[in-house]
Amino acid sequence: xxxxxxxxxxxxxxxxxxxxxxxxxxxxxxxxxxxxxxxxxxxxxxxxxxxxxxxxxxxxxxxxxxxxxxxxxxxxxxxxxxxxxxxxxxxxxxxxxxxxxxxxxxxxxxxxxxxxxxxxxxxxxxxxxxxxxxxxxxxxxxxxxxxxxxxxxxxxxxxxxxxxxxxxxxxxxxxxxxxxxxxxxxxxxxxxxxxxxxxxxxxxxxxxxxxxxxxxxxxxxxxxxxxxxxxxxxxxxxxxxxxxxxxxxxxxxxxxxxxxxxxxxxxxxxxxxxxxxxxxxxxxxxxxxxxxxxxxxxxxxxxxxxxxxxxxxxxxxxxxxxxxxxxxxxxxx
Amino acid sequence: xxxxxxxxxxxxxxxxxxxxxxxxxxxxxxxxxxxxxxxxxxxxxxxxxxxxxxxxxxxxxxxxxxxxxxxxxxxxxxxxxxxxxxxxxxxxxxxxxxxxxxxxxxxxxxxxxxxxxxxxxxxxxxxxxxxxxxxxxxxxxxxxxxxxxxxxxxxxxxxxxxxxxxxxxxxxxxxxxxxxxxxxxxxxxxxxxxxxxxxxxxxxxxxxxxxxxxxxxxxxxxxxxxxxxxxxxxxxxxxxxx
Numbered sequence: 001x002x003x004x005x006x007x008x009x010x011x012x013x014x015x016x017x018x019x020x021x022x023x024x025x026x027x028x029x030x031x032x033x034x035x036x037x038x039x040x041x042x043x044x045x046x047x048x049x050x051x052x053x054x055x056x057x058x059x060x061x062x063x064x065x066x067x068x069x070x071x072x073x074x075x076x077x078x079x080x081x082x083x084x085x086x087x088x089x090x091x092x093x094x095x096x097x098x099x100x101x102x103x104x105x106x107x108x109x110x111x112x113x114x115x116x117x118x119x120x121x122x123x124x125x126x127x128x129x130x131x132x133x134x135x136x137x138x139x140x141x142x143x144x145x146x147x148x149x150x151x152x153x154x155x156x157x158x159x160x161x162x163x164x165x166x167x168x169x170x171x172x173x174x175x176x177x178x179x180x181x182x183x184x185x186x187x188x189x190x191x192x193x194x195x196x197x198x199x200x201x202x203x204x205x206x207x208x209x210x211x212x213x214x215x216x217x218x219x220x221x222x223x224x225x226x227x228x229x230x231x232x233x234x235x236x237x238x239x240x241x242x243x244x245x246x247x248x249x250x251x252x253x254x255x256x257x258x259x260x261x262x263x264x265x266x267x268x269x270x271x272x273x274x275x276x277x278x279x280x281x282x283x284x285x286x287x288x289x290x291x292x293x294x295x296x297x298x299x300x301x302x303x304x305x306x307x308x309x310x311x312x313x314x315x316x317x318x319x320x321x322x323x324x325x326x327x328x329x330x331x332x333x
Numbered sequence: 334x335x336x337x338x339x340x341x342x343x344x345x346x347x348x349x350x351x352x353x354x355x356x357x358x359x360x361x362x363x364x365x366x367x368x369x370x371x372x373x374x375x376x377x378x379x380x381x382x383x384x385x386x387x388x389x390x391x392x393x394x395x396x397x398x399x400x401x402x403x404x405x406x407x408x409x410x411x412x413x414x415x416x417x418x419x420x421x422x423x424x425x426x427x428x429x430x431x432x433x434x435x436x437x438x439x440x441x442x443x444x445x446x447x448x449x450x451x452x453x454x455x456x457x458x459x460x461x462x463x464x465x466x467x468x469x470x471x472x473x474x475x476x477x478x479x480x481x482x483x484x485x486x487x488x489x490x491x492x493x494x495x496x497x498x499x500x501x502x503x504x505x506x507x508x509x510x511x512x513x514x515x516x517x518x519x520x521x522x523x524x525x526x527x528x529x530x531x532x533x534x535x536x537x538x539x540x541x542x543x544x545x546x547x548x549x550x551x552x553x554x555x556x557x558x559x560x561x562x563x564x565x566x567x568x569x570x571x572x573x574x575x
Contacts, residue, residue, distance in 0.1 A: 003445065190438045190447075197435045200424035207384070207418070209410035209439040209487055 004184055012328045023173055027166055035169045039237070041278045042172035043230065048258035048270030049179035050226035055256070056265030057183075057192065058219035059199030061116065064105075064123030066251035067130055068098040068224040072231025073241050074134070077146050080160070087161045091232045095225045101126070102224025103217065110216045124249065131247030145242035148235065161236035168237050175233060176271065179226060184267045186222075195219055196265070261310055263317025272319040280306060336395075337362040337523050338383070338491055343392035343402075345378050352378040354547040355392070360491070365517055365524045367534045367555070370544035371568045376527045377419070379544065380495050383525070384416045385409035397490065410439070415484030416493040419527075421476045423468035429479060430455065430464035436486030451486055458482045458512060474505040478512070485516070492516075494526040498533045510536045535559075543568065 008016065027035060047069065054060050075097045076090035085093075105126050109119045135143045154162040161167070186192045194215045197205035202212050235241055245251070262273025284299045314321050322328070336359035345353045353375040360366045370376050381387040383394060385406040394402040401409055410416070415436075424432050433454055437447040455461050458478045463471065471479060477497050484492060494513075498506050510533050516522055528534045534541060534555060541558045543551040545567045551558050558564055 188444060190442055190444065193431065193435050193438055193444070196427065197424055200426055201422050203406075204418065204422040204424065204483075205435070206405070206407040207410060207416050208436045208483060209407050210435070211407050 004188055007188065009328070011326070015326075015328060020177070027169060032165050035165050037278060037282055039165065039169050039172045041274045042169075042176040043233065043237075043274075044255065044258045044278055045176040045271040045274040046172065046179045046233075047227055047230040047255045048262070048274055049176070049183055050223045050230065051256050052259040052264065052266075052270045053183055053186070053195075053226070054219050054223040056259055056269070057187070057195040057199060058216055059195075060106075060109075060216055060219060061120040062123040062220075062223070063120045063249075063252050063256070064125075064127035065223075065227050065255050066247050066249070067101060067123070067127040068227035069231035069234055069251065069255070070127075070130065070134070070241070070243070070246035071098045071101060072228030073235030073246060074140055074146065074231075075228075076232040077148055077235045077241055078140065080148065081146070086159060087232050087236055088159060091229055094228045094232050098228030098231070099221050099225040101130075102220045106217050106220035110213050124252075127247055127249070127252060131243050134243035134247065140243075141241075143243060145240055145245075148239040150239055168233075171233065175229065176274075180267060180271060182226075187267060191215070191218060199265070257307070261307065261318060263319035266317065266319050268323075269317050269319040272322060273317070276310070276318055277307075335362060336360060337397060338525065339395045340379075340383070341393050341395070343379065343382060343389050343394065345375075345382060345387060346390050351547050353382065353389075353544075356542075356544070356547075356549045357392075358542050358549065358552060360523060360525055362490075362523055363517070363521050364539045365513070365526070365537050367538035367541045368525065368527045368544060369529070369531070369534055369541055369558075369568070373546075374544040374568075375547040376544055377495070378547075380416075380493060380527050383409075384414065384493055410487055410489075413488075413490040414493060415487045415489030415491070417477075417480035417484050417495055417497055419495040419499060421473075421480050423471070423476055423479055423483075425467070425469035427468055428464065429460060429466050429468055429471065432468050432479060433482045433486045436483040439487040451482075454482050454486045457516065458485070459508070473500055474502075474508075477501065477509065481509075481513075485522075489522065491523045491525060494524060494528075496527055496529060498528060498530040501530075503532070506530060506533055507536075509533070513537060531559075 047065065051062065051065050054062055072094040075094040076087050079085040079090040079093060080087060105123060108114070109122050114122055134140055140146060154160065156163055158167055194205070194210050197208065197210055198212050198215050206212050258273030258277055259270040260273065261276055262271065263269030281303060284302050288298050310318065338360040341357050343353055343356045344351065356379060368376050368379060378387065382389045382402065385401065385404045385408065388403045393400055396412055396414060401412055424435065430451055433451040434444070434447055437450040438444070441447040441450060452461065452464065455464050458481060460475065460478055460482055463475060468479060481494065481497060497509060501509065513524060514537060517524055538555050540553060541555050542549055543558055543564050550567060551561045551564045
């Protein structure tokens, strides 16, 4: 941990401390809407970070991370609804189930040498048939979905994640900050260097004694476990789960945009990406509403165009560019 | 002599083609052993079987008293064999130091001591001043030495070098020879090299194995091997003797 702090330069430390202080104090002044947007930003920073570990560091393309969000959410929600087990305990079961699925997909892919886009197809396939399965599973509410009761008298039961915007704001902030810290620690560890080695050149990595299979398995298990925690948050924040929504392909895509735009394989990339994209979506909603353009898909078209421009202008991501401009690049230790 | 590495009746066929045919040899601890032969002689296939990249069809490879044939490349490395690639494969997005660090982390769990080890290895290979550079920005001679540094950082007992001289100018060649000689002298590391550049083989190797059409046709000191009529006929050509 101390090595980690030392690897950040002086200016970086100040910026980091300032940003954290502002975000911690913000609920004193910000209104509910601003907090809800920030909560969404933290959520996407968090799940984006989980995906970043797999794609950005281990180089394994998953286009089915919505699977782990959904599984995490469903497991925790069902434990709460059917057995009265609260989310702080349920999250362990959620993590176990999602990590189990992650391990199964990883094992199939990595053991049989399914790599690149074919691995991505495998992740899509698993997510799709899980979606169809949940659509038809009576015990999980089927296509009609699952609703977490919103009772006034339970408000403020933070131990059951029953609370208002403020609770979820701080929870999401803690998740995002925790994910940044975790990934930062991993990148400075033996595992981190092994992930990158496998990403850069698997044959060369194996010649250096690295068990590439084990390394990729570690990546998919950690990533799916992390994502499942995001799923628990999602379920208790929105209080409803529909298979056609949570396991939807577009959910998997939505969650990978922040790390791609922010900078793959960088610790702060997913965070910066979420800070760019989520407000952008909100602004587009406001602008199209103000202009009175309500044709379906208008927002998506603008969003897509802006995405293309950003990625064209900064192909390695926004964060590396920002870090360069503001002198935040970490020193080599 | 106690053999660190021994290959017995090693064979590999690709469809009808016998790439390596019943090759037997031993490498003693601490020696520098070269495998030479014309193009297509089976050197690379032999190398791949020693490094775990290919499983032999027949025969055995024994290293430090245990069979290693058929093990995966990473398992072979963990047993104590470091290898380089003929076509260099640095991790392009990592710095020179981090490339070597990945190797150093094989036997060290904390990055701090691994980094110290990586720096020592880089110094031994004349790469200390380039440690912060991206591996993809290095020139070929530097990349060749980076290959060796990375393999060396895994603390191998045996270093397998796949044509590390290929593509180097004579001065660079001599530099590599002197570095390898010094490594062998200072650390006692055993080196097996596959080599085309005879000048380097003559300067480095204590013993040489000559392959031709997959079979071992001669074995001995470099001086004896280059005078062997079979070797001259098949590989070196008459002018090499003069």
